[in-house]
Amino acid sequence: MKYLTPLLLCVSIVAVADEADYAAARAELVDNLQIYARLVGDMDGAGFSDAVMASMHTVKRHALVPPAQQPFAYENRPLPIGHGQTISQPYIVALMTELLEPDADDVILEVGTGSGYQAAVLAELVDHVYSIEIIAALATRAAASLEQLGYTNITTRLGDGYYGWAAQAPFDAIIVTAAASHVPPPLIAQLKPGGRMIIPVGGRFMTQLLLLLEKTDDGEVITRQIAAVRFVPLTGEH
Template identity: 45%
Template sequence: MNFEISRKRMVETQLIARGIADQRVIDAMLKIPRHLFVEEAMATNAYSDSPLPIGEKQTISQPYMVALMTELLNLSGGERVLEIGTGSGYQAAILATLVDRVYTIERFRPLALRARRVLDSLHLLNVNLKIGDGSVGWPEEAPFDAIIVTAGAPDIPAPLLQQLSVGGRLVIPVGNQFEQVLKRVTRTADGFQSEQSVGCRFVKLVGKAGWGIEE
């Protein structure tokens, strides 16, 4: 299978055709080899228009959703970005090509370790990864210019809002455990402004400021 051809087709038919217009995001999606972030047996499906399982009951998001959420962050290149839910590491890889520094948190150790290996193999050395409860953010490294949450939350976690710099953007799916709406929150000098994007469905954001801790 020619993965480069599949990647170009993915970008043309799934992203550009659906309105993704940020050329930096498009270039990042063309550059990063998505097939390296899924199990080898599923590599031929890596560029399909759907999420895929990655273990631990988690998924790698649909390519369009990765591109849309990245575009909504409105990144210019010098930002420090926090990602909640490393998963496969694919979203972190896209961000790493676009910004100065990525901080990403994953609660499942096997996923975190595998993501770290793939990111290192691609020489994406501007990604800081830790294992922990992403719903409470990474206060030691705050504030962040942008925050992206790749799991659905019942509400926007207060700790993440507080870790956003003035002018910063937070993109997060908010709703119940079965369907959510993608929201973008911008922090201003006076508070927070919220906008809605598309309907979506993500795995649960598990944690103290999410759906609670699962035993």
């Protein structure tokens, strides 16, 4: 026992030091995201809102990725999380969160829990997040990680996200992180009038654009395709 106490102390010091390192890395990343956003003129040049930045500041990305990826948790890039799945690059997570315009009393549906990172970022901002995952191992791992991090306003389940979560519908916002050849009609039906849905489009390690679907107060649906980057294919007169 006399040997164990100093050992445990050393371990906890190392752990605290790690946490402090992670916090510093996270702060640096979040600052950089804001710089990038203003640089490329997202959100009309205003950058990300304080609330979204605060959420990104709080959520421990390193605690939601596999141990092998933890050293890279605060790099602005997508990371593999096993089972052929990835966690989006933080910039895209911030952008999607921002585009959903989350309010404190919102209830949000997420289709594709993955690591649970996006759900955690949203849970910092809204009342409740419901999240569905189709890969059993990921669903189990994300639920455990989110519970360990103390998120009580995230409910996850394993199953088919195509039909949404009828028992908890309608939703103020829906985020579909799984690839889809079309927007599932049942999800549109479960979106409140005035609600927003966001779908990242592209490959596992490359988000090409974000599809923002808005349901007007009278139920009409329009989409906006938002490229993560402002890239004008042609400049000048022709």
